Amino acid sequence: MRIAIIGGGAAGTLFVANWLKRASSTDELIWMEQSGNFGAGLAYSEANQDYHILNVRAGQMHAYTDDPNHFLRWMNGNGFPCNPEDFIARKLYGRYLKAIADKCLTDSRVQGFTQEVISLSEKNQAWEIKLIDTTIISCDSIILATGNLLPARPTALPPALNNHPAYQRNPWHYNTPTNPDATILLLGAGLTMIDQLLHLQAIEHRGKIISLSPHGFLPLAHPTFPQKWPLDESLMLAHRSPLEWLRFFREQIQKAQAGKYDVFAVADAFRPYVQTIWQSWNKTEHEAFRQHLRHRWAQLRHRLPMKVAKKIDVLKNSGQLEIHAGRLLEVTNEGERLRVRWQVRGTGEIKAMDVDLLVNCTGPSSRFESDGSVLLKNLLAENILIQDAEQLGFAALPSGALKKPDGNSYTHAFALGNLLRGTLWEITAVPDIRKHIGQVLDLLLAK
Numbered sequence: 001m002r003i004a005i006i007g008g009g010a011a012g013t014l015f016v017a018n019w020l021k022r023a024s025s026t027d028e029l030i031w032m033e034q035s036g037n038f039g040a041g042l043a044y045s046e047a048n049q050d051y052h053i054l055n056v057r058a059g060q061m062h063a064y065t066d067d068p069n070h071f072l073r074w075m076n077g078n079g080f081p082c083n084p085e086d087f088i089a090r091k092l093y094g095r096y097l098k099a100i101a102d103k104c105l106t107d108s109r110v111q112g113f114t115q116e117v118i119s120l121s122e123k124n125q126a127w128e129i130k131l132i133d134t135t136i137i138s139c140d141s142i143i144l145a146t147g148n149l150l151p152a153r154p155t156a157l158p159p160a161l162n163n164h165p166a167y168q169r170n171p172w173h174y175n176t177p178t179n180p181d182a183t184i185l186l187l188g189a190g191l192t193m194i195d196q197l198l199h200l201q202a203i204e205h206r207g208k209i210i211s212l213s214p215h216g217f218l219p220l221a222h223p224t225f226p227q228k229w230p231l232d233e234s235l236m237l238a239h240r241s242p243l244e245w246l247r248f249f250r251e252q253i254q255k256a257q258a259g260k261y262d263v264f265a266v267a268d269a270f271r272p273y274v275q276t277i278w279q280s281w282n283k284t285e286h287e288a289f290r291q292h293l294r295h296r297w298a299q300l301r302h303r304l305p306m307k308v309a310k311k312i313d314v315l316k317n318s319g320q321l322e323i324h325a326g327r328l329l330e331v332t333n334e335g336e337r338l339r340v341r342w343q344v345r346g347t348g349e350i351k352a353m354d355v356d357l358l359v360n361c362t363g364p365s366s367r368f369e370s371d372g373s374v375l376l377k378n379l380l381a382e383n384i385l386i387q388d389a390e391q392l393g394f395a396a397l398p399s400g401a402l403k404k405p406d407g408n409s410y411t412h413a414f415a416l417g418n419l420l421r422g423t424l425w426e427i428t429a430v431p432d433i434r435k436h437i438g439q440v441l442d443l444l445l446a447k
């Protein structure tokens with residue numbers, strides 16, 4: 001079998017590493033990464049600073065499905081003493097991934113290409129991959145691991161301001177404002193916004209920093225001593241609407257707290273069931289969850305290491321950081337600055353502020369048609385793939401097998417990571433991606 005994997009970031013690397021352990025000596029793998037940097041990808045690149053640390057404990061960040069101590073061994077063996085409960089620097093994790101990718105690329109079954117893939121086509125269950133230099137490569141199976149897009153332009157920001165120097169679309173780039181007293185608006189309140197805060201704090205930025213998001217919920221901190229809530233699995237099998245799940249979740253929290261467990265223990269116990277719950281809902285239920293519950297869930301789920309939470313508290317308590325809940329209404333050009341009008345959540349009051357920099361931390365865009373790479377746009381335009389009903393990712397089966405425009409699925413084309421958000425919802429963190437890769441390999445190698 002000849003398999004092609006498009007994307008050499010975190011998901012691609014985990015896939016190739018696990019594939020090599022299980023493939024036969026005659027199987028072949030073609031691995032395409034446009035940047036030539038196989039391994040770390042966006043999240044774990046060297047552009048991160050020491051204070052950008054993993055939000056998942058080291059003990060859960062191993063690359064191999066069958067070797068839970070692999071990452072800990074790598075850390076300790078490379079002079080970085082590390083315990084399973086530690087949160088380590090993301091760029092160090094990137095070096096771990098790079099070491100794995102480098103080793104994979106020395107295997108004679110793997111051929112790496114530093115090329116952008118621009119289109120794919122399928123005929124009689126065989127795939128052709130077109131590279132930007134017009135080379136065509138043939139293979140039997142395709143794995144898409146192309147990662148996250150930049151955030152979408154907020155509708156309140158006119159297209160003409162897209163390139164305004166005071167608007168920063170890329171939240172994973174860490175700017176040092178020339179004016180240390182600049183007023184900075186961070187649009188969003190999630191982990192990406194936190195990364196920007198950590199950066200501004202580290203460079204001793206003095207100006208006001210404002211976070212504006214629909215609810216103003218910042219991620220909560222991981223407890224110092226994680227607890228395990230003994231959830232009865234049979235209770236998780238019932239079909240419930242989002243509202244019924246909320247009630248059930250609250251009941252569990254009450255019971256847990258009576259037994260001296262914290263809310264995080266309950267969230268952690270629910271976490272493994274999120275993909276199944278998401279799949280049991282219809283489009284209306286998905287929309288209800290996204291509109292009313294998503295932000296609360298994200299706050300519990302995307303947690304901060306305690307030492308990061310303490311740093312954010314310093315910014316909040318000093319008054320330098322303001323957290324606002326509301327809706328962005330309009331952004332206009334005020335010379336070198338931007339004027340932002342927004343509506344306060346709850347009261348409807350309309351407020352305005354002038355900012356020197358607006359950083360879009362609203363999360364990766366899922367509008368593949370407008371914001372996608374050449375490849376993603378071509379896959380839609382050439383009717384090879386379709387987006388899911390809510391336009392959150394590509395339409396796929398729960399296995400990750402990609403769907404054709406006629407609704408049937410390809411037997412030999414899969415996606416990994418955030419590209420499956422519409423199908424699985426909870427498929428961003430390394431433990432989820434790794435588990436999913438194990439399932440894809442079971443299917444691919446069984447053929």
Ligand SMILES: Cc1cc2nc3c(=O)[nH]c(=O)nc-3n(C[C@H](O)[C@H](O)[C@H](O)COP(=O)(O)OP(=O)(O)OC[C@H]3O[C@@H](n4cnc5c(N)ncnc54)[C@H](O)[C@@H]3O)c2cc1C
Pocket residue numbers: 006007008009010011012013032033034035040041042043044053054055056090115116117118145146147148172373375416417418428429430431
């Ligand atoms: C800032 C950030 C921090 C995170 N922190 C954590 C964390 O602490 N713990 C955790 O568990 N999860 C974390 N995550 C989530 C998760 O681990 C990442 O999203 C994960 O890295 C996704 O891997 P990926 O391979 O899908 O994407 P990436 O790692 O971004 O890789 C995609 C690769 O595909 C390449 N590519 C794209 N298109 C093409 C093409 N057409 N041709 C060739 N190559 C192409 C790109 O160049 C890129 O290298 C974080 C995510 C982000 C964004």
